Amino acid sequence: MTSVSVERERNIVSSFFRSALFDLSYIGLTIVSCTWMVVRARLYKNKYLCEDLTRYGERIIRLLKMTVGIEVEIRGKDKIPDNGPFVIASKHMSYFDPMAVFLCAPDLTALAKIELFKVPILRSLFTHMGVIAVDRKAGTMSARVKKIVTTMEQNRQPLLVFPEGTRVKAEDPVELQPGVFLFQKMGEFDVVPVRTNSGCHWRGIGDIKKPGKIVYEVGDVIQSTKDKKAFMQTLKAELEQPL
16 A cells, blocks of 8 residues: 555544534534523523624634634625625535625524424524524415515515525535525515535535635625516626636
């Protein structure tokens, strides 16, 4: 066995153990942080919730750098509107994507499958955050979108949407679902695109983490429109721009 082969094997073993260490630390941090945030939110009526969520996100970033050599950079936060309901449409490649976008807009809300609300600690945290439960079996898409748009208008919160509908691999082409178009059309909301390369370094628990830099870049605001084809093409172009 050559020295190059030995070194390669050492790097593989090292990456495996570093990734496992991160996963265990991440799970522990998440359980403790979620419990702490729920308790504080109940005691202080959400007064410190944004602060606690921000601190949790920052701890994940430090943990990534310490254990697996991954840095996180967020670009273009100044492009996000200061107030009012709008839609943040982000690529979704990693577990960290929702938290990274939250660090850009701490007052946002999001959508979550209704099944996640069956987990007690998540149900409590989501309720305090104003996360909207989505039951894909209840009614038509148009009816569900209309209900969500009404909630956004009432709460004056931005909404995080993953237009691809699920986590995708870095090498997969961008395939967008039509829901994001309906949101911006019905509510006449502007859309803020967020592109990322997160999946190139960390997809989820159990995956090997690759050292480097995860970048989240806020793109130019897309004005509300009723032209579906033009909107979907513009959003796809924004999300596909190289970082």
